[in-house]
Amino acid sequence: MTRAPRRHVEVAQIMGTAVSVHAVGDPDRAVFERATAACFDELREADRVFSPYRDDSDILRIARGELAMRDASPWVAEVAEACAQAESDTGGLFTAWWSGVFDPTGYVKGWAVERAARRHLAPLADSPGVIAAGINAGGDLQLFTAPGADWTWNVAVVDPADRSRVLATVPVRDGAVATSGTAERGTHLVDPRSGHPAVGGVASATVVAAGLAHADVWATAAVVAGFDDLGWIPRAGPTAGILVAGDGRVRRWLDGVEIEAVAATW
Incomplete structure (x- = not known):
């Protein structure tokens, strides 16, 4: 072994x-x-x-x-x-x-x-x-x-409603993963367009990108935009991500294209 x-x-x-x-x-x-x-x-x-x-x-x-x-x-x-x-x-x-x-x-x-x-x-x-x-x-x-190493970081994306449950595992060799949302800290993000707390229904937004600064910005933007709006993802460039709504719905995207939408399972 x-x-x-x-x-x-x-x-x-x-x-x-x-x-x-x-x-x-x-x-x-x-x-x-x-x-x-x-x-x-x-x-x-x-x-x-x-x-x-x-x-x-x-x-x-x-x-x-x-x-x-x-x-x-x-x-x-x-x-x-x-x-x-x-x-x-x-x-x-x-x-x-x-x-x-x-x-x-x-x-x-x-x-x-x-x-x-x-x-x-x-x-x-x-x-x-x-x-x-x-x-x-x-x-x-x-x-x-x-370079050349037989290694991949396997990053778990957990269910914001049940931290013991893994929703997805993201393989990363060189890159960054950022998560934002309301599940742990409540409505702490402000929607700059209104000046009020962001209440678009995103419990967590996880973004994978080459760099953490970029991933962090777009994880915040995803929460502010809300679960029903993915119109911003083409502007985010080469990213992948997963949104989880407060009711358990899930949306995923890859490089500006939505690849999966899943209804609530709990």
């Missing part, structure tokens, strides 16, 4: 959630620890710059008029430009200005995790002894597999 490859995991609490770094195979311990530490340090710095809960964050200082955006971390201008592009791409289903001030909370985690993962974990996946490497930030994933 072939022995399953070992998985090495380190976990830290950052940006208000559990963040875990994974390496599959037999990495050099020092190399793994350096990559993990660098990844966590970059995420902590992103939290310092963008946290809506830290009085000293650049974002809150900008909102209070204490700091000009041009004098803030260069990351702020980078994220602002990306958020403006996301607002245009989604047709207003996503915006970082819904409250009247710049609030990139809905974008930053995916952006920061993808950025840190590409800088520190993608090289880890290419190092001797490593088959694959990835990061999980509160259920949002950025994953890498070494």
